[in-house]
Amino acid sequence: xxxxxxxxxxxxxxxxxxxxxxKDHITNDAVKAIFVELIHYANIHFHDEEEIVRETNxxxxxxxxxxxxxxxxxxEKIELDIIFENSQAVEKMLKFLTNWLLNHILVSDKDFAPxxxxxxEFESV
Numbered sequence: 710x711x712x713x714x715x716x717x718x719x720x721x722x723x724x725x726x727x728x729x730x731x732k733d734h735i736t737n738d739a740v741k742a743i744f745v746e747l748i749h750y751a752n753i754h755f756h757d758e759e760e761i762v763r764e765t766n767x768x769x770x771x772x773x774x775x776x777x778x779x780x781x782x783x784x785e786k787i788e789l790d791i792i793f794e795n796s797q798a799v800e801k802m803l804k805f806l807t808n809w810l811l812n813h814i815l816v817s818d819k820d821f822a823p824x825x826x827x828x829x830e831f832e833s834v
Contacts, residue, residue, distance in 0.1 A: 717754040718814050725806050728799060737794050744791050751781055765824040776813055
């Protein structure tokens with residue numbers, strides 16, 4: 710229910726769908742470009758989301774931030790496969806991102822949503 714966060718999540722879904730649609734024909738350069746977009750996405754999105762969460766009474770703020778750090782750590786591991794053009798890099802990235810989408814965005818992020826609506830300034834967002 711927060712426009713900027715929802716749009717960022719939609720962008721991640723678009724990146725995942727792009728990789729799924731092209732995975733059998735995707736070039737190494739395209740994989741690298743998508744990876745750069747993922748890093749850019751993570752930096753902006755996590756900053757925005759953590760700012761919003763920090764301003765609430767959400768009791769699991771630190772755990773949520775740890776989940777974001779886990780995402781970045783996992784992308785760094787996948788980055789090695791991309792750099793060395795491992796044929797499994799796309800599959801690893803898709804598996805990780807799909808899992809992230811299902812377990813973090815659709816579970817963890819939804820968990821703090823009720824705390825946002827306690828704050829007046831988020832009611833109109």
